[in-house]
Amino acid sequence: MTGPVLAVDQGTSGTKALVLCPDRGVIGSGTAPVRPRHLPGGRAETDPHELLASVVDAGRRALADAGEPVAAVGLANQGETVLAWDPATGTPLTDAIVWHDKRAEDICAELAPHADRLRETTGLPLDPYFAAPKMAWIRRHLTREGVVTTSDAWLVRRLTGAFVTDAATAGRTQLLDLDEVTWSPEALDVFGLAGERLPRVVDAAGPVGDTDAFGPRLPLTGLLVDQQAALLAQGATGPGDAKCTYGTGAFLLAQTGDRPRRGGSGLVSCVAWRLAGRTAYCLDGQVYTAASAVRWLTGLGVIGGAADLDRVGASEPDAGGVTFVPALAGLAAPWWRGDVRGSLTGLGLDTTAGHLVRALCEGIAAQVVELARAAGDDLGAPLGPLRVDGGLTRSALLMQTQADLLQAPVEVSALPDATALGAGALARLGLDPRLSLAEAVPRWRPSAVYEPRIGAGEAAERMEAFRGAVAALTARAR
Known part of the structure; x- marks a missing residue:
């Protein structure tokens, strides 16, 4: 049995770190903020130094809170956030372009004739959400120097000196051959990235290198992209098991087992994780704005923050005929319409803050229903x-x-920080490969179960109202 481990979840708006003990659960925690800059034209950037500082600060705070040593570190990352940097020194050469940034739309439009082939090879639709279009944009507009990678490769380089990325994060670039789980020369050529030095693709669990960033020297033994880490922590390890994480966006993943599923639904087919050289796959669907839509409503003064959703929403029995499509950063799966903007319809002089809150909740939930379907x-x-x-x-x-x-x-x-729990499980597995996956992953228990309180007919009516609003939006944006 391994001892406690440090699990770090580097996210869009902050980094969370937990010290996890196999017997006692969470025995220490720490957080540190990240402040992405939202710029005109759907652009979003972060200072890379702030990303690294948040990882170190959150990790040190969690260790101080636990007050006892740990055996290893696991790191989860944002997935599609990219930057260019000097591989010799680790110095950033650009800001980090955040996953929901739209600046590569023109590149995607230019490469549209290659979209079907790219999807067949990589499992991903051609969209600026993924890393490769952003990487190509950096090479065209910012710098040809250094390397250009997802943020995890840079963080690992700064922490340990290694130049690696895990298979699932590599799968978020649109440069990975989904079947072979190796970099695709064809995809690299399409994006104008042939000849780029790319990180070595490694398993999600296993020794990567040592770091003294958190104080005592520790091995980094777990690496995984955030949503797949949450999928693992939720115990969704069998085909058809599904989870949804509600963070800045909402992300639904469903396990497909040892082979990818390339369906026609609009969902992404991608690597769930690779362990001991064996790859598991999943379907992935995204809602770009969840907590970020709540923050938007907060900024307008309608609510004071996410903690007000229930209180304000309870002031009304329903949404009062208001339909909210919270596509504030475009529509992702299954529509893939980054050009679409959000809408509020059905407003009247009698519309209240409670109606708006309920309409927002319905808008987020309805998109998740579409992903599940x-x-x-x-x-x-x-x-x-x-x-x-x-x-x-x-x-x-x-x-x-x-x-x-x-x-x-x-x-x-029972714990909202499932991503960190998944990173911790992988750290334990990488430290002691004799553990089975079931032994490394904490037993999953729900803290609450919500059963439907309305009939199928009413649910269908409400979904049809939402779909009608989406159809009107997509028609106008053409």
């Missing part, structure tokens, strides 16, 4: 209960709305 279509059977985690799962209103529209149980993780 698409996953069921690709898998050939409807998904069962949906396991959920993330900060917004604290809202009973949102979770009940999700269960109502999904017409299936929603099981809330």
Whole structure:
């Protein structure tokens, strides 16, 4: 049995770190903020030094809180955030372009004739959300110097000196051959990235290198992209198991087992993780704005923050005929319409803050329903209960709305920080490969289960209203 480990989740708006003990659970925690800059034209950037500082600060705070040594470190990352940097010194050469940045739209439009072939090879649709279009944009507009990678490769270089990325994060670039789990020369050529020095693709668990960034020298033994780390922590390890994480965006992943599923639903087919050289795959669907939409509503003064969702929403029995499509950064899966903007319809002089809150919750939940439906279509059977985690799962209103529209149980993780739990499980597995996956992953228990409180007919009516609003938006944006 391994001792406690440090698990670090480097996210869009902050970094969370937990000290996890196999017997006692979470025995220490720490956080540090990250402040991405949102610029005109759908651009979003972060200072790379702030990313690294947040990892170090959160990790040190968690260790201080625990007050006892750990055996290893696991790191989860944002996935599609990219930057250029000097491989000799680790010095950033650009800011980090955040995953939801839209600046590479023109590159994607230019490469549209290659879209079908890219999707077949990499499992991903051609969209600026993924890393390769951003990498190509950096090479065209900012610098030809150094290397250009996802943020995890830079963080690992700064922490340990190694130049690696895990297979699942590599799969978020649109440069990885999904079947071979190796870099694709064809995809690299399409994006004008042939000849680039790319990190070595490694398993999610295993020794990467040592770091003294957190104080005592520790091995880094776990690496995984954030949503797949949450999938692992939720115990979703069998085909058809699914989870949704409600963070800055909402991300639904469904396991497909040892082979990728390339369906026609609009979902992404990608690597879930690679362990001991064996690859597991999943379907992935994204809602770009979840907590970020709540922050938007907060900025307008409608609510004071996410903690107000239930209180303000409770002031009204329903959304009062208001329909909110919170596509504030475009529509992702299954539509893939980054050009679409959000809409609020059905407003009247009697519309209240409570109506707006309920409409926002319905808009987020309805998009997740569309993802779950698409996953069921690709898998050939409807998904069962949906396991959920993330900060917004604290809202009973949102979770009940999700269960109502999904017409299936929603099981809330006992700990909202599932991504860090997954990173910690991989750190333990990388430290002691004799452990089975079941032994490394904490036993999953829900803290609450939300059952549907409305009938299928009412759920269908509410979903049709949402789909009508989406159809109107996509028609106008053409």
